[in-house]
Amino acid sequence: MYLDYMTLIDLQNSNKDLISVRDFTREKIEYILSIVKKIEAMPEKQQKLIAKGKIISSLFFEPSTRTKLSFESAAYSLGCSVIGFSGTSGTSVKKGETLSDTIRMASAYSDLIVMRHPLEGAAKKASEVSDVPVINGGDGSNQHPTQTLLDLYTIYKHKGTLDGLTVTLAGDLKYGRTVHSLAHALSLFNNNKILLVSPDILEMPDDILNEIGGRVTIQKTSLVDAIKESDILYMTRIQKERFSDLQEYEQVKGFYILTKKMLADAKSDLKVMHPLPRVNEIAVDVDDTKHAIYFEQAKNGVPTRMALIALLLGVIK
Amino acid sequence: MITEQMSKKLTISSINTGMVIDHIPDKRSFKISSILNLYKYAGSVAIISSAKSKSMGFKDIIKLEGKHLDLEEIDKIALLAPGATINIIENSRVISKKLLSTPIKINGLLKCFNPNCITNHEIIKTKFVTESTNPYVIRCVYCERTFQDDIIRRMLV
Numbered sequence: 143m144y145l146d147y148m149t150l151i152d153l154q155n156s157n158k159d160l161i162s163v164r165d166f167t168r169e170k171i172e173y174i175l176s177i178v179k180k181i182e183a184m185p186e187k188q189q190k191l192i193a194k195g196k197i198i199s200s201l202f203f204e205p206s207t208r209t210k211l212s213f214e215s216a217a218y219s220l221g222c223s224v225i226g227f228s229g230t231s232g233t234s235v236k237k238g239e240t241l242s243d244t245i246r247m248a249s250a251y252s253d254l255i256v257m258r259h260p261l262e263g264a265a266k267k268a269s270e271v272s273d274v275p276v277i278n279g280g281d282g283s284n285q286h287p288t289q290t291l292l293d294l295y296t297i298y299k300h301k302g303t304l305d306g307l308t309v310t311l312a313g314d315l316k317y318g319r320t321v322h323s324l325a326h327a328l329s330l331f332n333n334n335k336i337l338l339v340s341p342d343i344l345e346m347p348d349d350i351l352n353e354i355g356g357r358v359t360i361q362k363t364s365l366v367d368a369i370k371e372s373d374i375l376y377m378t379r380i381q382k383e384r385f386s387d388l389q390e391y392e393q394v395k396g397f398y399i400l401t402k403k404m405l406a407d408a409k410s411d412l413k414v415m416h417p418l419p420r421v422n423e424i425a426v427d428v429d430d431t432k433h434a435i436y437f438e439q440a441k442n443g444v445p446t447r448m449a450l451i452a453l454l455l456g457v458i459k
Numbered sequence: 460m461i462t463e464q465m466s467k468k469l470t471i472s473s474i475n476t477g478m479v480i481d482h483i484p485d486k487r488s489f490k491i492s493s494i495l496n497l498y499k500y501a502g503s504v505a506i507i508s509s510a511k512s513k514s515m516g517f518k519d520i521i522k523l524e525g526k527h528l529d530l531e532e533i534d535k536i537a538l539l540a541p542g543a544t545i546n547i548i549e550n551s552r553v554i555s556k557k558l559l560s561t562p563i564k565i566n567g568l569l570k571c572f573n574p575n576c577i578t579n580h581e582i583i584k585t586k587f588v589t590e591s592t593n594p595y596v597i598r599c600v601y602c603e604r605t606f607q608d609d610i611i612r613r614m615l616v
Contacts, residue, residue: 162603164603240582241577241581242581259577260575261575261577261580262573262575262576262577262601262602262603262604263576263577263578263599263600263601263602263603266577266600266601267577267581267601281577281602282575282602283575284602284603285603349596349605
């Protein structure tokens with residue numbers, strides 16, 4: 143993979159935080175993924191020495207399962223200690239403390255901040271007041287860049303490239319920040335084709351299509367047709383509550399449920415991904431097929447976040 | 460300053476010192492006047508609406524006697540009326556003329572239209588960057604949402 147010294151400088155100095163996929167370049171993504179690979183290949187004992195003695199603040203202003211657990215697992219695996227909270231009950235936030243003040247305090251007590259917040263732009267604001275690096279673990283419906291990086295790492299591991307792929311994004315393409323960010327990231331690479339599969343009311347917003355449209359081929363299609371030509375099928379959940387007309391939901395939901403039978407026409411190396419939690423959009427009979435990599439995808443969250451913590455702490459090159 | 464002649468033409472005398480904001484899109488001078496609080500201004504203010512224009516069909520003009528707008532006020536006009544011109548008048552002569560284009564960075568002038576943006580929940584100076592000029596699209600630096608023409612005018616504070 144391409145490794146550029148200036149990218150390294152950029153990551154470790156002028157760009158101390160990880161806030162948005164919009165800050166990514168192809169070179170930056172490739173560099174980060176090369177570090178993920180490097181860390182994953184290390185023995186556990188060696189991993190534990192990478193950031194030994196560092197303190198990570200884990201500030202989850204709203205609950206999270208996978209992101210919080212995998213960040214904390216990543217921090218411990220690097221030899222760090224973790225302080226923080228999950229949910230704001232019992233914290234100064236409940237007493238009316240501003241985000242900026244909470245972040246200043248955490249910045250004084252730790253070497254790096256990982257945060258999730260229900261308001262969009264909270265991570266960006268935090269990065270402006272923090273003296274230590276901030277990693278965005280999700281800000282409202284805006285960004286979740288570490289999810290995108292673990293998605294890209296998972297694709298790279300299986301396909302050996304992030305160029306020339308046909309990737310289907312299926313499900314809720316309107317509200318799903320995961321698919322917005324992944325589409326954005328894929329558009330930074332060459333010759334990718336993105337197939338969009340969603341009900342009319344949950345189509346990908348025009349502003350995102352306009353932003354990436356010039357850089358990548360985009361086509362709307364059906365799940366059945368998409369399966370035949372895809373290298374990656376990225377499923378997301380369609381939430382019942384998005385529909386004002388429940389009858390409409392009942393009519394369309396079946397078109398967005400993936401079953402083992404539907405995969406009969408797929409390429410032999412098609413890989414099925416999902417950011418999880420899954421409800422019923424992937425039938426459990428898909429789990430045992432060679433196509434399913436969504437649990438491995440979730441697992442890749444740990445080495446990906448280890449790499450990001452280590453890079454932003456400046457303890458790995 | 461304004462006299463109605465027998466010919467029923469509305470004539471507005473020129474100003475000695477101050478600013479003339481010309482080529483404002485038709486009817487938009489009222490919004491500019493409101494945003495800039497021109498009603499509080501002690502000097503003479505002329506607002507001419509729906510004046511005939513060769514290039515625009517109809518246009519608005521604002522004349523301000525004895526007043527020079529600051530950069531922030533000019534940026535606000537640029538957001539409301541890109542393409543307008545500002546003429547600076549001294550001793551009844553135009554000493555400089557500036558074509559207004561939309562600012563690349565817009566700090567503190569707009570309230571983000573996204574209710575879930577952090578800037579609407581804490582005291583934070585808003586920041587926007589221009590993404591495209593035609594159509595005019597700006598992006599909030601914090602919540603990263605984009606906003607277009609009409610919405611942007613409603614976001615002015």
